[in-house]
Amino acid sequence: MSGRLVWLALRTARAVLWSSRRELAAVCVGGLVISGVLCLSLALRVQMAGVATPPGMGDFWVSVMAGISQPYPHGSQPTEMRPLNIPFGWLTVVLLPCVLSVTVAREDGYLDACLVAVGSRWSFWLGHVVAMVTECLLYWGAVMACCAVATALANGGLTLQASSWLPDLLPMERATLAEAPYDMGAGVALAVVTSLAICLGQLALSQVTGVRVAFLVAVALVTGSLFVMSSVLPGNLMMAARSTVFTVAYPVEMRDGMLLPGIEAGQALLPAAASCLLFSLLPLVVVLRRDYLGGSRS
Amino acid sequence: MSYVEVRDICKKIGPEQVLDSVSFSVDSGEVACLEGENGSGKTMAMRVVCGLVRPDSGTVEVSGKRLWGEVSFPPSVGLLIETPALLDGYNALDNLSLLASIRGVASKDDLRRTIERVGLGPAGKKPVRKFSLGMRQRLGIAMAIMEAPELLVLDEPTNALDEDGAALLVRIIGEERERGAALLVSSHDASFIDAVATRVYHMAFGKVRNAEERGGRHE
Numbered sequence: 208m209s210g211r212l213v214w215l216a217l218r219t220a221r222a223v224l225w226s227s228r229r230e231l232a233a234v235c236v237g238g239l240v241i242s243g244v245l246c247l248s249l250a251l252r253v254q255m256a257g258v259a260t261p262p263g264m265g266d267f268w269v270s271v272m273a274g275i276s277q278p279y280p281h282g283s284q285p286t287e288m289r290p291l292n293i294p295f296g297w298l299t300v301v302l303l304p305c306v307l308s309v310t311v312a313r314e315d316g317y318l319d320a321c322l323v324a325v326g327s328r329w330s331f332w333l334g335h336v337v338a339m340v341t342e343c344l345l346y347w348g349a350v351m352a353c354c355a356v357a358t359a360l361a362n363g364g365l366t367l368q369a370s371s372w373l374p375d376l377l378p379m380e381r382a383t384l385a386e387a388p389y390d391m392g393a394g395v396a397l398a399v400v401t402s403l404a405i406c407l408g409q410l411a412l413s414q415v416t417g418v419r420v421a422f423l424v425a426v427a428l429v430t431g432s433l434f435v436m437s438s439v440l441p442g443n444l445m446m447a448a449r450s451t452v453f454t455v456a457y458p459v460e461m462r463d464g465m466l467l468p469g470i471e472a473g474q475a476l477l478p479a480a481a482s483c484l485l486f487s488l489l490p491l492v493v494v495l496r497r498d499y500l501g502g503s504r505s
Numbered sequence: 506m507s508y509v510e511v512r513d514i515c516k517k518i519g520p521e522q523v524l525d526s527v528s529f530s531v532d533s534g535e536v537a538c539l540e541g542e543n544g545s546g547k548t549m550a551m552r553v554v555c556g557l558v559r560p561d562s563g564t565v566e567v568s569g570k571r572l573w574g575e576v577s578f579p580p581s582v583g584l585l586i587e588t589p590a591l592l593d594g595y596n597a598l599d600n601l602s603l604l605a606s607i608r609g610v611a612s613k614d615d616l617r618r619t620i621e622r623v624g625l626g627p628a629g630k631k632p633v634r635k636f637s638l639g640m641r642q643r644l645g646i647a648m649a650i651m652e653a654p655e656l657l658v659l660d661e662p663t664n665a666l667d668e669d670g671a672a673l674l675v676r677i678i679g680e681e682r683e684r685g686a687a688l689l690v691s692s693h694d695a696s697f698i699d700a701v702a703t704r705v706y707h708m709a710f711g712k713v714r715n716a717e718e719r720g721g722r723h724e
Binding site: 215218222225229316319322323328496498500501 | 576590
């Protein structure tokens, strides 16, 4: 690809980012508020439990990314029935970036004008991918910043290691197969990369189905992971992001009768990154040929 | 050779033949008008010329280069197709700046002059969401002409304009034509077409029925 096409892609990304900066700010504020509440919740639990060591950044990160136990039993005869406890905080933090994908894909005449101004469908699409990646990283950066501030206020350490007392403190699993110390580095990377894969997948789908349908599909995929255990569902990968701490203390029966402990964060990174690459390049097949029909076809 | 050469383009969307062997041309310094009822294929023809829609058959050449072959889009084009493409939360200058930043051809002063030229002036400082329909249309016209393109594609540009706005538009089209731009304009307003057109293509049911040379008064 020539330098000019890359230059145009970067210019497109800048225009897309600038045009959606207010929505980006609103989503980041939303993420900050919710992760702030979840961090505060952990801080209060720590205080009430009288834990000796202050919570570190890894603890706050896990508290923000704490969904339900992972993996959740699947199949007609689960090994152990547990009540469904929908993690609204986690769900909101994970779903907010899907709103960013809607603002990047936008469906109005502005997109037509941008496309013609760019003069290259390659650059136009790659500009959108760059904008999407930037927005996603800014969002997760804001969530991480919130965890860092909470850590600083709690006088904890700014490391990504979760404390040994954490599994007993969060209301998910009272026991864990994993042993301290819990290094959350791979978990953090997995959460960000999986979120990016969801957003890029949604952006790609919106080129075919429109932004509304793509948004609903993304929401359904993430929410579905609360009910069905499958590494195909990105929500389960997001939950695997903190399975370093919460690997359930009992075997879970899968569809094929195997007993599995859960998804390893490190192993899940590869398919998540591959999905990002796929969703960045595959839509070119559509974008290079699609018609931009606007609102009417008179 | 004309600046824009459209030859025998056809486009089917679903079961509907939207364009059926449409041919026309636009020279530099000329205002070619597509005239016809709603649904006659004017907007689709303009989308094809802009590179937004790929015809099923036929060719489009702009400035001697074939679209969907040598180039993807016309090299220098300003467009207003259907409703103006605006970001409601931003003022007129921000809207123009954002689009102009992609090519980097027009300076801030150029953009300010363009806003004055379409008669928005101080009113352009408020967010576009507070604009009337006529003001939005004026800003859409500004967006099309801001980079002094070689080709201007204006779809129903008189929509929502008052009498003064329509007169201003006729003057702007005349100025752009004198600058040497090729203009492709669609309208169903006969008096507007009389005022600006140097050539008129009458369209109906996705076909060009006939072509007619005109003078173009530019009041």
